[in-house]
Amino acid sequence: MTATPAHNATTQNAAAQNTTATRERANELLAGIAGSGATLREDQWTAIDALVNHRRRMLVVQRTGWGKSAVYFIAAKLLRDRGAGASLIISPLLALMRNQVAAAQRAGIRAATLNSSNMTEWNDIQEQVVRGEVDVLLVSPERLNNPGFRDEVLPDLARTVGMVVIDEAHCISDWGHDFRPDYRRIRDLLGGLREGVPVLATTATANDRVVADVQSQLGPDTGVLRGGLDRAALHLAVVRLEDTTRRPAWLATHLSELEGSGIIYCLTVSAAEDLAQALDAAGWNVAAYTGRTEAGERERLEQALQNNELKALVATSALGMGFDKPDLGFVVHLGAPSSPVSYYQQVGRAGRGTDRADVILLPGAEDQEIWDYFASVSFPGEDTVRNLLGALDEAEAQSTMKLEAKVDLSRSRLEQVLKVLDVDGAVRRVRGGWLSTGQPWAYDADRYAGLDQARKAEQQAMLEYERTTGCLMLFLRHQLDDSTATEPCGRCSNCTGRNWELQIDPAAEQSVTQRLRAPGVRLAARRQWPTGISIRGKIKGVGAGRALGRLNDVARGPALKTLLEEKSWAPAQEWRQDPWLPRIVAVLADWDWDQRPGSVVALGAGDSATRALVERTAVAIAGVGRMQYAGLLPVRAGEGEVAAQNSAYRVQALLEHWEWSAIAGLRVADGPILLVTDLIDTGWSVTVAGATLAERTGAQVLPFALAGRG
Secondary structure, rough: OOOOOHHHHHHHHHHOOOOOHHHHEEEEHHHHHOOOOOOHHHHHHHHHHHHHHHOOOOEEEEOOOOOOHHHHHHHHHHHHHHHOOOOOEEOOOOOOOHHHHHHHOOOOOEEEOOOOHHHHHHHHHHHHHHHOOOOOOEEEHHHHHHHHHHHHHHHHHHOOEEEEEEEOOHHHHHOOOOOOOOHHEEEEEEEEOOOOOOEEEEEOOOOOOHHHHHHHHHOOOOOEOOOOOOOOOOOEOOOOOHHHHHHHOOOOOOOHHHOOOOOEEOHHHHHHHHHHHHHHHOOOOEEEEEOOOOOOHHHHHHHHHHOOOEEEEEEEEOOOOOOOOOOOOOEEOOOOOOOHHHHHHHOOOOOOOOOOOOEEEEEOOOOHHHHHHHHHHOOOOOHHHHHHHHHOOOOOOOOOHHHOOOOOOHHHOOOOOOOHHHHHHOEEEEEEEEEEEOOOOOHHHHHHHHHHHHHHHHHHHHHHHHHOOOOOHHHHHHHHHOOOOOOOOOHHHHHHHOOOOOOOOOHHHHHHHHHHHHOOOOOOOOOOOOOOOOOOOOOOOOOOOOEOOOOOOOOOOOHHHHHHHHHHOOOOOOHOOOOOOOHHHHHHHOOOOOOOOOOEEEOOOOOOOHHHHHHHHHHHHHHOOEEEEEEEEEOOOOOOOOOOOOOOHHHHHHOOOOOOOHHHHHHOOOOOEEEEEEEEOOOOOHHHHHHHHHHHHHHOOOEEEEEEEE
């Protein structure tokens, strides 16, 4: 009988139980990761020794830059040398995975990853794991509940795995600042491991409560290795402007005083996109990086920042974990996160390989309102959850799209609730959507009330950080229950008395203000097709778009939402008396296109009422703008709404969504084409339709929407 790789690994592992991994060999591997001459510190070797030689479960809480990834890569390789199977690393972000794979390869460790950006390679990678050709496999926590991975790959992997690593382990905890429901599924994975498989959980941001929570989920015998959280390179400061609307202009003025390149964090996607455009108008080479940024574009932007081709990425918390640039020179926050723990985690991106990095917090008058909004869309009340459970069936799967029409929850919130219910055993994700399990489920009101109280306490602590006259670093370390935090840092603005000047350059303020107060909103163009689909590379022919406003705008959002829901707008004969056309004209007049559009095309989408709304809008724009109305690009007969949210799946479906033969019948005039739709959400609908229009007509396509989301 021919032995399988899994059988061989088990046999070799048993034979290697009496061999001991040495510190000398560990240092050889470290040199491959960190360079010649690098040696492990005592605490790093303590963790490796516990994992490899004693097969323990360990929770390591150490500051950013301590070297947690080096510990688990070295431990994984030492275990492989002793015949163990591949190690499974559960990692939260693509940026982190990419950095880790590159670091592993430098040390001769064969690493692979399964994520949304390499879908076409999944089968090959999974076969490599089975054949024993992979030392380390990195997956996202969400992958653990992907039906194919969960049912077909994970069982075999759990039987042969050499070690399980849970990176950013604070996400396991309900009390963690960045809790993700899929992390709670790790408990089931650990419960299915054979005896003696080491487990490592790592984080830089866990207070006593989170440590206890994570430790309880890993098991009572879990060892804890905890160190001091001071960051000697960080110089913290709080800059309070009396008029917080002037913060973008202050940034445009003082960005030149910040060394190197860095990250500017914003609290919302729309704020990040608006600030990036404003700083660009003031002459700064920056780019927005948010949850709406496609995976391929994220990778391009990360590399541009690594190469110092950008002054800064203007980011949301999508860049909060995992991005590793040792010489990152600064981190600025335009608006305060709702938790000091979250703030510490984000500023930890800076100064990992430099003597100095500036960290500046610019609080905003709107911060509390944003915190309250995110708190209001946390886990919903019991009646809403019961309605959701009642909408599910035990036999027929329901897609998130269908459920959205039955339950009063937004798409993102609905998906979050379903994940929690899935972990609790009340629902199950399958191909095609969600099923009810029929199992009884109890609404844990005390738990959710406790979480709400914890969030309020964190918000209050963040306000105290903004106002404190004491050491800023010491304040953050105390929030993380760092028992070694006893002395002021001597570096922050409160310790040194050196505060940032508040003056603002008038020319910079004029450029920034002009861009921020422009009519409508700018919608960035997609640059790269998602990987794993039939078309690849750069997207051609589709320019940046415009919309009247965003649905979550405080001022414009409610009216736009009513317009899209009622679909009853009929343009007035005299456009100046119309409630919407003057706003559309203002947006078009402000559009800095290279060449004026010659044609307007309506993009078919949604139901008949939505299609009629889009057609009326396109005809009105053509009339008032003296452009050619070219007609409607219709949806293919029998095609329903594209429900996929994953970019690759969504684009693949959209490629078959419209009746492309209708393009030949469009009455297109010379010049660019204005492509009109009702709502731009992910941006893929106008991108797929626009790129095809551009390819077949030779004209540039410029998307225009009544509203944007985000």
